[in-house]
Amino acid sequence: MDNAMLDTLTEYITTKILKQPGRALNPQEPLISGGLIDSFSLVDLALFVEDTFGVHIDDTELNASTFDTLEQLISLIEARR
């Protein structure tokens, strides 16, 4: 797993979405089904991924079955780069 990517995503999610800078996020923690990221923030996350890593996540993919954890999100990004 790409650690720089993990750090970038963790910082974005804790600062911008959870508004808890410095909070630890386990790469296996379920973000969507666990209720950490609500549906209003999913579009932000998709736009951030697109701007930062140049990878498009379609809005029909914004659900827990496409990715739920940071680990799954990173493998999705890596697979599409």
Next chain:
Amino acid sequence: MTTLTHLLFQSYQRDPDRVAIIVQHAGQPDRPVTSRDLLEGSSRYAQAYRQAGIQPGEVVILILQHGEDLIYSFFGAVLGGQIPSIMPFLTEKLSPERYRADLAALIGITRPSAIVTYPEFESEVRAALKQGDSVRAVLNTGGMTSRFQPDLSLLPGLERSPDDIVLLQHSSGTTGLQKGVALSHRAVLNQLEAYSQSLGLNSEDVIVSWLPLYHDMGLIAGFLMPVLREIKLVLLSPFDWVRAPYRLMQAVSQYRGTLSWLPNFAYNFCAQKIRDRQLEGVDLSSWRAVINCSEPVRWESHRLFYERFQPYGLRSNALQTCYAMAENVFGVTQSDLNAQPVVEEIDSEAYLTQRVARPALDGRPALKMMSSGRAIGNTQVRVLDDKHRDVPERVVGEIALRSNCMLTGYYNRPDATQKAFTKDGWYLTGDYGYLAGGELFVSGRKKDMIIVGGKNIYPQDLESIASQVPGVHPGRVVAFGIYNEEAGTEDVVLVAEVDTEDALERQQIADAVRQAVTRNSAIALRHVYLVSPPWIIKTSSGKTARSANREKYLKEMATASP
């Protein structure tokens, strides 16, 4: 006086091939639903209710997502004379236990005879049922006959009287689900008549809506009004819209949409989260009104929206406002669609200390207020003091209303119904506001309800969820809303007393509270603030004083920030 059932049937007889609704689903081709589809599809449900022995006048709960089944099962109940009520569908983050508890709360008060859901969700629904409760049938969408010829004799809905209840409407959470707003055919049709008039609704109109049908704005403005008044409706899924807000703009452009309703936060959301590439070729010039309703209206949100979409043809006087509530079926006031809503600056100090909305003098600190418009034709609005006497113009008081489209009552809740009205029959809204030259400005709320993204949240529901988290003092929890300028809606803050002073343990408790609240209410908390006892302010009768606690929190945050 006619009924919804008659209108539906007449509409089918007049022009069965008219496209009534275009149902959109992300990733699927648009599905045009004609008047014939509507009547045939709904008749299948009417027949299923009849075969299950569900009588006219009995309640049917619909637990379905956006789509044709929801539409047909709803109108099927109308055709069969049953009373439909749409319950929010289980989202992926809501815990099944909580959903069962919510469903049980709803069943306990509303006493429905049947529940309709998907085959794969049926076991979930059955798990919420108890021996001896009112539910006699759980019907699933897979069990409907494929083709069905409407038969007048199978439509007992045609026998209903205009004063019979036609539908129930609930807000969310345990508290909301125990207070179903019961509306008669007469009330719904009177509202549609008066509200259509204030919009100048006509056959050229095309309504585009992504709003959920379990909420009054979606159910009435974005569903029943267009279907019953034969105005074309483009119906998007709320699930799709929140993930791709640009779909609204594309739908308006594609179908030359003229009218939409949005809660205030959606103006900010669309302005902030839609990219230029998603708007290529989009033309919004057909939009004659985008009506802001169901949470406090903010001029700043209109400005953001206008600046973002003006290059795509959005007209400046398309941005409009409305004040509405399920208890009046929907609309109470509406701004004049031929002008921009009245905006004024009032003196903040006079407003805060004397509760008077006096126009601000140059250089004085001012608050920008946007009017929600004037009372619609059939509705009278007053502003009252706490003894229910009229207050003068520009003085803030509780908004009260009277109309020919009021609720019949809160279903099976004569206690709550009685409390909601003054002795002389005016409905007390629980909202504060003032009148100026006939324009209603809504300024706040008497009740503690929090409105997030247009959805009403009862703080006591969140408090009772957080009280169950280990480490939190049960009952020593308070939840309230704080306006978030950027989002255009309220954030929810929860303060809880805990014994531990250990930072790591506190972080764990805070995480657990967040998770419990999200999983049990589908609300994401902005801030969980853990404090040492005694912190929470209670009233002399032991109730949590939410506004006092909110003030205390804001004061602590102000001093804590660097």
